[in-house]
Structures are given as structure tokens and as C-alpha cells.
Amino acid sequence: xxxxxxxxxxxxxxxxxxxxxxxxxxxxxxxxxxxxxxxxxxxxxxxxxxxxxxxxxxxxxxxxxxxxxxxxxxxxxxxxxxxxxxxxxxxxxxxxxxxxxxxxxxxxxxxxxxxxxxxxxxxxxxxxxxxxxxxxxxxxxxxxxxxxxxxxxxxxxxxxxxxxxxxxxxxxxxxxxxxxxxxxxxxxxxxxxxxxxxxxxxxxxxxxxxxxxxxxxxxxxxxxxxxxxxxxxxxxxxxxxxxxxxxxxxxxxxxxxxxxxxxxxxxxxxxxxxxxxxxxxxxxxxxxxxxxxxxxxxxxxxxxxxxxxxxxxxxxxxxxxxxxxxxxxxxxxxxxxxxxxxxxxxxxxxxxxxxxxxxxxxxxxxxxxxxxxxxxxxxxxxxxxxxxxxxxxxxxxxxxxxxxxxxxxxxxxxxxxxxxxxxxxxxxxxxxxxxxxxxxxxxxxxxxxxxxxxxxxxxxxxxxxxxxxxxxxxxxxxxxxxxxxxxxxxxxxxxxxxxxxxxxxxxxxxxxxxxxxxxxxxxxxxxxxxxxxxxxxxxxxxxxxxxxxxxxxxxxxxxxxxxxxxxxxxxxxxxxxxxxxxxxxxxxxxxxxxxxxxxxxxxxxxxxxxxxxxxxxxxxxxxxxxxxxxxxxxxxxxxxxxxxxxxxxxxxxxxxxxxxxxxxxxxxxxxxxxxxxxxxxxxxxxxxxxxxxxxxxxxxxxxxxxxxxxxxxxxxxxxxxxxxxxxxxxxxxxxxxxxxxxxxxxxxxxxxxxxxxxxxxxxxxxxxxxxxxxxxxxxxxxxxxxxxxxxxxxxxxxxxx
RNA sequence: GCGGAUGUGGCGGAAUUGGCAGACGCGCUAGAUUUAGGCUCUAGUGGGCACUCCCGUGCAGGUUCAAGUCCUGUCAUCCGCACCA
Numbered sequence: 001x002x003x004x005x006x007x008x009x010x011x012x013x014x015x016x017x018x019x020x021x022x023x024x025x026x027x028x029x030x031x032x033x034x035x036x037x038x039x040x041x042x043x044x045x046x047x048x049x050x051x052x053x054x055x056x057x058x059x060x061x062x063x064x065x066x067x068x069x070x071x072x073x074x075x076x077x078x079x080x081x082x083x084x085x086x087x088x089x090x091x092x093x094x095x096x097x098x099x100x101x102x103x104x105x106x107x108x109x110x111x112x113x114x115x116x117x118x119x120x121x122x123x124x125x126x127x128x129x130x131x132x133x134x135x136x137x138x139x140x141x142x143x144x145x146x147x148x149x150x151x152x153x154x155x156x157x158x159x160x161x162x163x164x165x166x167x168x169x170x171x172x173x174x175x176x177x178x179x180x181x182x183x184x185x186x187x188x189x190x191x192x193x194x195x196x197x198x199x200x201x202x203x204x205x206x207x208x209x210x211x212x213x214x215x216x217x218x219x220x221x222x223x224x225x226x227x228x229x230x231x232x233x234x235x236x237x238x239x240x241x242x243x244x245x246x247x248x249x250x251x252x253x254x255x256x257x258x259x260x261x262x263x264x265x266x267x268x269x270x271x272x273x274x275x276x277x278x279x280x281x282x283x284x285x286x287x288x289x290x291x292x293x294x295x296x297x298x299x300x301x302x303x304x305x306x307x308x309x310x311x312x313x314x315x316x317x318x319x320x321x322x323x324x325x326x327x328x329x330x331x332x333x334x335x336x337x338x339x340x341x342x343x344x345x346x347x348x349x350x351x352x353x354x355x356x357x358x359x360x361x362x363x364x365x366x367x368x369x370x371x372x373x374x375x376x377x378x379x380x381x382x383x384x385x386x387x388x389x390x391x392x393x394x395x396x397x398x399x400x401x402x403x404x405x406x407x408x409x410x411x412x413x414x415x416x417x418x419x420x421x422x423x424x425x426x427x428x429x430x431x432x433x434x435x436x437x438x439x440x441x442x443x444x445x446x447x448x449x450x451x452x453x454x455x456x457x458x459x460x461x462x463x464x465x466x467x468x469x470x471x472x473x474x475x476x477x478x479x480x481x482x483x484x485x486x487x488x489x490x491x492x493x494x495x496x497x498x499x500x501x502x503x504x505x506x507x508x509x510x511x512x513x514x515x516x517x518x519x520x521x522x523x524x525x526x527x528x529x530x531x532x533x534x535x536x537x538x539x540x541x542x543x544x545x546x547x548x549x550x551x552x553x554x555x556x557x558x559x560x561x562x563x564x565x566x567x568x569x570x571x572x573x574x575x576x577x578x579x580x581x582x583x584x585x586x587x588x589x590x591x592x593x594x595x596x597x598x599x600x601x602x603x604x605x606x607x608x609x610x611x612x613x614x615x616x617x618x619x620x621x622x623x624x625x626x627x628x629x630x631x632x633x634x635x636x637x638x639x640x641x642x643x644x645x646x647x648x649x650x651x652x653x654x655x656x657x658x659x660x661x662x663x664x665x666x667x668x669x670x671x672x673x674x675x676x677x678x679x680x681x682x683x684x685x686x687x688x689x690x691x692x693x694x695x696x697x698x699x700x701x702x703x704x705x706x707x708x709x710x711x712x713x714x715x716x717x718x719x720x721x722x723x724x725x726x727x728x729x730x731x732x733x734x735x736x737x738x739x740x741x742x743x744x745x746x747x748x749x750x751x752x753x754x755x756x757x758x759x760x761x762x763x764x765x766x767x768x769x770x771x772x773x774x775x776x777x778x779x780x781x782x783x784x785x786x787x788x789x790x791x792x793x794x795x796x797x798x799x800x801x
Numbered sequence: 802g803c804g805g806a807u808g809u810g811g812c813g814g815a816a817u818u819g820g821c822a823g824a825c826g827c828g829c830u831a832g833a834u835u836u837a838g839g840c841u842c843u844a845g846u847g848g849g850c851a852c853u854c855c856c857g858u859g860c861a862g863g864u865u866c867a868a869g870u871c872c873u874g875u876c877a878u879c880c881g882c883a884c885c886a
Contacts, residue, residue: 172883212805213805213806213880213881216804216805216881217805217881217882220804220881220882221881221882223882223885225885225886227886242886243885243886244886245885245886246886257886300884324884325884326884326886327884327886328884328885328886330885331885331886332885332886335886336886337886338886339886343886344802344884345884345886346886348884412885412886413885414882414885534880534881537881538881608813608814608825608826609813609814610813610814611814614806614807615879615880616813616814617812617813619812619813619827621812621827621828622812622813622826622827622828623827624826624827625825625826625827626826628826628841629826631841671813671814671815671825671826672814672815672816672824672825674825674826675814675815675824675825675826676824676825677825678824678825678826679824679825682825742821743821744820744821746820746821746866746867748866748867749866749867751821752853754821775853778853786866787866788866789820789866789867791820791867794820794821795820795821795867797820797866797867798866799866799867800866
């Protein structure tokens with residue numbers, strides 16, 4: 001009978017739906033396994049063939065874990081707030097809520113047609129008031145702990161989206177989402193103090209099983225550096241505090257540089273002789289957008305402050321002070337001591353401006369370039385530091401500074417606080433009220449959720465204020481504190497808010513007393529395995545670790561970290577090897593693939609396409625190989641041979657395949673697991689077919705990959721219990737080895753013969769057998785064997801002269 | 802510029818405590834079946850050739866009985882960061 005994938009897939013998807021086969025129940029008598037994939041943004045384009053790569057990979061893990069006796073939670077939901085929906089709503093005059101509902105329905109039916117074993121009873125949606133109630137609640141807890149604060153600040157403003165962006169959302173000076181120009185604007189914004197967690201966000205990575213590049217990227221992004229803050233003197237009398245990671249080089253500090261925005265410039269206005277020039281430089285720097293700043297980072301520009309000198313506390317020397325935009329106002333103290341001999345940037349600046357270059361660490365050639373190596377080199381021209389290594393000198397200088405009261409050790413971070421306000425409609429309202437008398441007052445918790453008002457005009461205001469600001473009936477309210485007239489915050493939260501804690505809600509999606517109940521989070525937490533895209537490493541992944549740590553601090557969750565293990569999938573590219581996109585015309589629609597080949601084939605193909613972590617180009621003709629394989633598996637049904645159990649000649653390959661597939665699934669090497677199953681099938685066919693039990697093993701191993709076909713074939717065998725929870729096959733290590741093996745015989749590394757020997761043959765016997773071979777003997781003719789090597793089960797190599 | 806990764810047939814990719822390179826699949830060739838095409842099946846398929854031989858894992862060296870794998874240098878591609886003092 002021919003395999004009808006359409007009918008079979010619909011049949012089993014209905015069974016799983018009706019029986020709630022994959023609904024997870026809290027059962028403390030069983031070990032739990034929580035597998036998580038990033039929930040999608042339900043865009044209008046529908047599912048992309050990239051989505052199933054990640055979803056299927058963990059679906060295979062989840063299915064196998066169930067069969068291994070784990071209580072598995074594998075949930076799915078919708079990260080549905082965000083700009084594209086709002087833009088679509090504006091263009092087509094449909095409310096974002098309706099747009100979201102339609103997109104979710106489409107996504108859901110597409111996901112269901114893939115046969116993924118999600119527990120749909122736990123479906124969540126970040127735009128659901130019952131969900132964002134708790135997003136708002138978490139924000140309020142942060143506010144109460146002083147982690148959410150409002151600040152007038154220079155923000156990144158996307159001129160195209162008309163919205164403030166977090167630093168993480170600005171890529172190469174342009175908007176990450178739309179590529180629009182980003183300029184600076186002073187705005188009052190809600191901020192979250194992620195910097196307070198910077199140390200813990202780095203240190204706690206050590207206990208986690210994150211793939212290396214994710215951990216490294218997070219560490220680099222947080223950018224912790226150890227150094228010292230030092231107070232330099234000035235002829236104006238004020239101290240100039242600088243941050244340096246090289247206090248050892250202080251004797252070589254021959255000038256200083258302030259950021260163009262540095263406050264002391266105003267203070268010294270009357271002392272500075274070239275104030276016009278200075279102001280012109282400041283203005284030019286302020287006008288530069290991020291894009292220009294990053295593009296023009298080659299040549300150093302600057303202006304000297306004439307009339308004021310700095311004083312190096314190490315040697316008491318007066319040194320010039322410059323203003324230059326290579327010093328950032330937002331990092332460290334906005335001022336540096338410049339050591340041109342041992343810092344590349346200072347060296348370039350010194351060459352351009354002709355300042356003195358003094359070598360204080362010997363070991364390089366400062367005539368040619370700055371010598372920045374910390375591992376070698378000895379201090380010179382540095383008073384009490386002379387003769388010390390860089391590390392010794394750092395410690396000695398910090399000790400001296402602390403003794404003299406001129407500085408102290410200091411740790412700095414690149415990470416900055418998270419800009420949390422967005423001036424758009426389709427996001428969680430920030431539940432804060434501003435009262436002239438009481439300042440910022442939280443919306444009382446019993447009034448949550450603070451719902452978005454029903455409006456129809458979503459255009460942002462001209463001045464960049466949220467569309468909510470026009471709705472005075474919603475904005476005007478009373479102060480919960482004094483009862484007087486007050487106004488609501490009209491900004492909404494960024495898209496990253498809802499996704500910062502969604503993994504907790506899955507554990508207990510209907511809890512109405514907390515984001516998640518204690519009981520649920522103690523059993524299900526933390527996520528055992530989280531797979532997602534590399535593009536979320538410094539955004540979602542970092543933000544959600546931060547929120548989780550905060551929830552740990554206030555006793556909502558019992559673990560310090562949300563995710564025990566993190567892996568990442570590569571992109572699926574178009575057939576031409578380029579990124580899939582509408583404009584390139586190389587988009588493959590998963591619906592079309594399913595219609596033509598079926599979900600099982602699509603799943604198999606996406607898993608077989610290559611190394612899971614690497615990008616892989618789509619290839620339509622390769623799909624056929626997977627389809628052929630599945631059909632051959634189905635047809636084996638009609639080629640069953642007589643016999644009980646596993647025939648003795650098949651024991652080796654059957655056991656090895658069980659072992660290979662079991663192990664490969666655990667490390668997401670689904671491509672080689674599939675190759676092993678193909679080899680097993682080839683072997684069955686070469687032996688004229690399989691016995692019923694041999695066939696059953698193949699169906700069991702294949703079930704996580706191709707669940708529909710295997711369930712159907714299993715049922716055809718008369719098996720009553722479905723494969724979904726049928727115990728995973730076991731292998732016998734001893735049976736993985738064949739009794740005889742073929743070994744290669746080499747003479748001086750060249751293969752001369754292949755011999756079949758007993759797999760437990762001794763080294764002596766193996767070598768003796770090898771020498772007895774006619775070809776080998778011929779090759780050894782007239783030579784003396786100087787070395788004999790036997791690698792068990794692999795080869796014999798005879799080195800001869 | 803700094804950091805990380807990758808480089809293997811016509812293609813996707815296997816194989817690294819150093820041990821038979823090219824598993825598995827696509828494609829291709831020949832044959833069978835078919836009215837034909839498609840599908841399916843069988844055999845072959847890294848390159849060269851005077852075919853029990855030689856060459857071959859980006860390139861050039863090195864270590865070793867043995868190197869895709871280790872070391873040194875170099876080139877290319879991709880990704881991340883990009884004046885973070």
C-alpha cells in the first residue's frame with residue numbers, strides 16, 4: 001500500500017490534539033525536562049523555513065526524552081507586541097489586536113501542520129492583558145527596588161520608526177530593524193539598571209552550559225575591565241578624574257584628553273584662551289550622528305585647551321589637556337590620561353598633534369608603534385616602578401595612589417542601562433502616574449493590568465511622543481498617593497519586555513497570584529535546554545537573564561539563572577546561498593513544501609541539511625532523498641522476513657545504530673543520526689528485509705524525526721501503545737562490536753592489504769597475520785622492519801628500511 | 802584594527818585523545834521497468850593513468866611509523882565588536 005502522507009499526517013495531528021498527547025502535567029514523582037525554543041513574532045509573512053529548523057531540532061529531543069521516561073514540557077507562544085504589527089495596522093486601518101489575532105491563527109495552524117509536540121494548553125501571548133499584567137507587575141517591583149528610574153538623557157532616536165532605541169538596537173549607527181538613520185535626542189526615559197547586575201551576568205555564566213560563542217559574546221558585550229580611577233591635578237585647581245586600565249604606565253602620561261561634552265570645559269570657560277575654537281569643536285562633535293562617528297573613526301581630531309594644564313600626580317609634571325571625540329563621555333569618567341608610548345589610539349593622536357612620547361615599559365620599539373603588550377616588558381623611566389613587570393607595577397601604583405589618596409582600584413563596564421521607554425502604541429503601558437505633588441507614583445498593583453486604551457490613530461506625535469498622549473481621557477487620572485489630578489505615563493515598554501520572562505509563564509500559564517506559582521517554578525525550573533538565534537545573544541538572552549536574577553532576588557524564582565543550557569542554530573539560506581528575503585526572490589514557503597512532500601519529509605530534510613549550528617543553503621532536489629528514505633521505510637512493512645527478535649547477523653549494526661542515534665540526538669547531531677538510520681535501512685534491504693522486531697527498532701529510532709509515518713507504521717504492525725511514550729530502545733555495548741573486523745595493513749604508511757581478522761586479535765597475531773600476506777611480504781622484500789604498530793580494530797603499520 | 806569561526810568531490814556534508822579521507826544524501830553515467838515522461842529498481846561515480854601505480858582535505862613549510870586532524874607561517878571567506886582608555 002502506498003504511503004499517503006497527507007491523510008496520515010492529518011490523522012495523527014488530530015489524535016495528538018484530541019488526546020492532548022503532549023500536555024505536560026506537574027508530576028513530582030517523575031524527572032522533568034523543560035525544552036524551550038524562542039517563541040516567534042507572529043509576522044504577516046507567516047512561518048519561514050528557518051523556524052522549523054530550531055523547532056524540529058528540539059522537538060526531536062523532547063520526543064526522545066518522553067520515551068526515556070522524562071516528564072517533558074515543550075511549550076509555544078507568541079511574542080506579539082511590536083512595530084511591524086503597528087505599522088501594518090496604520091497602513092490598513094485595522095486594529096493591531098486584530099492583526100495579531102489573524103497572524104497568530106495563521107502561525108498556529110502552520111506550526112501544527114509540522115507535527116511539533118508542543119503543549120498547546122500552555123500557549124501564551126505577550127499582548128494578552130492577563131499576561132502583560134505580570135510584565136507590568138515585574139516592572140513595578142523593579143521600580144520599588146530602585147532599578148527602574150526616569151532620566152533625561154541623550155537617546156538614540158530612529159528618524160524612520162520615530163522611536164527611541166536601546167543601545168543594543170543600534171547597529172553600525174543605524175536602526176537595527178529598519179536601517180534608518182539614528183540621531184541623538186534629549187528625552188526623559190524610563191531606564192532599567194541592568195548595570196547593577198553586570199558582574200553577576202558575567203560571573204554566573206561559568207556555571208552554565210552555553211555554547212562558547214554565546215558566552216564569549218555576552219562577556220564582550222558587558223565588557224568588564226579592571227583598572228583604577230586617578231585624580232589628576234590641574235593648574236585651574238580642579239581635580240580631573242580619569243579611568244585607566246594601565247596605572248602602571250602613569251609616568252608615561254604626557255597629556256590628557258577630555259570628551260567634548262566634559263563638564264569642566266564650561267567651568268574653565270574664563271581660563272581657556274581659545275574658547276571659540278573649543279566651542280566650534282564641541283558643536284561639530286555634537287552634530288555628528290552615531291553613523292558619522294563610527295565611519296570617521298580613522299583620523300584623530302581634537303583641540304588643545306590653552307590656558308589650563310593638567311598635573312600628573314606620579315611625577316608632578318604639567319601636561320597639556322586636549323578635547324577629542326575619541327574619548328567617550330559615556331564611558332569611565334569621560335576623561336583619560338594619555339600614554340602615547342603604550343596605547344595605540346594615544347599614539348596616533350600624539351603623532352598627529354606632536355605631543356611628547358615617553359617610553360615607560362621597555363620591550364617594544366616606540367619609534368615605530370605603541371608597545372601595548374602586558375605580558376612582557378619591564379618598567380623604565382618610572383621612579384619607584386622601575387624594574388617591575390607590568391602586573392607588579394599595576395598593583396604597586398594602585399597601592400601608592402590609595403595611600404596618597406589620589407586614586408583607587410575600579411572596575412568598569414561597557415554595558416549601559418537599558419532604555420525602556422518606547423513612544424508607540426502597541427506595547428505594554430508603563431504603569432506609572434505622574435503627580436505634581438508626589439512625583440512618579442506606581443499604579444496600585446490591584447489595578448493591574450493597566451490596559452491599552454482602544455484607539456484608532458496610531459501615528460506617533462510630531463514631537464516624538466506616544467500616540468497615547470493624545471488620549472487625554474486615558475492620560476488624565478488621579479494620583480493614587482494624594483488623590484489629586486495626575487497624568488499617566490504615555491510611553492510603552494519595548495518589545496523585549498514580554499520576552500524577558502515568558503519561559504516562567506509557560507510553567508503555570510493561568511496563575512493569577514504571581515507571574516508563576518512557587519510550586520510550578522520549583523518543579524519545572526530552570527529551562528533545561530534553550531535553543532535560539534545568535535542575534536538574540538546581547539538582547540533577549542541578556543535581558544531575560546537580568547530579569548530572572550531580579551526575580552530571584554525578590555524571591556519569585558528559586559534559581560539564579562533561567563537557562564541551564566543554550567544552543568544556537570544556523571540560518572537557512574536561499575538556494576543561491578544568500579539570505580532568504582522577498583527582495584531577493586529566494587524565499588521558500590514551508591506550506592508549499594509540506595503540501596508537496598509532507599511534514600515528515602520537511603522535518604527530515606531540515607535536520608539532514610547539515611551541521612545544525614552552521615548556515616545552510618536550501619536545496620529543493622535534496623529533499624527528494626529524504627522523501628525516498630521515508631517511503632522505503634514505509635515499504636519495508638511489506639518486506640518483513642520470518643524470524644524472532646534481531647537476527648544474529650544484524651545485532652552489530654542494530655546496536656550500533658541505537659547507540660549512534662541516541663547519542664547524536666543529545667548533541668543535536670541530527671544529520672549524522674539520520675545517516676546512521678539510512679545505513680541501517682540499507683543493511684535491512686541488503687539482507688532481503690527485516691524481521692518484525694528489527695523493523696520496530698527502526699521505527700522507534702525514527703519516530704522523533706518523522707512522527708506521523710512511524711506512528712502509522714507502528715499501528716499497522718498491530719502495536720497498541722503509541723510510540724509517543726513507548727520506551728526508547730536500549731542497546732548492548734558488547735553487541736556493538738562485530739566478531740570480525742577488517743583492518744588495513746600499511747608498509748611505511750602506504751596501504752598494501754586489507755585483512756579480515758577476529759576483533760579481539762592480539763597485537764602479535766595481527767602483525768604476524770599482516771606479514772604473512774603476499775602483498776605485504778613483497779613490499780617488505782629486502783627491507784628491515786624497524787617499527788611495528790597495531791591500532792586495535794583499525795590497522796597495522798610496518799615501518800621498514 | 803581586535804576577537805571568534807570556517808576552508809574537504811560537481812553540490813550539502815561525514816570523519817579530529819593523530820590511525821583505511823570522502824560515511825549518508827543530492828546530482829551525474831549506464832542499464833532495467835514504462836507507449837513516453839515522471840516514479841521505482843540495479844550498477845558505477847574524488848582526480849590521473851601505461852590502472853595491485855601515482856596524486857588528493859585553501860596555500861607553503863614542520864613534527865610523526867602515520868596529519869583533514871598537531872605546530873609555524875600565509876591566503877581567503879563569514880560572523881561578532883568597533884576609538885570602552
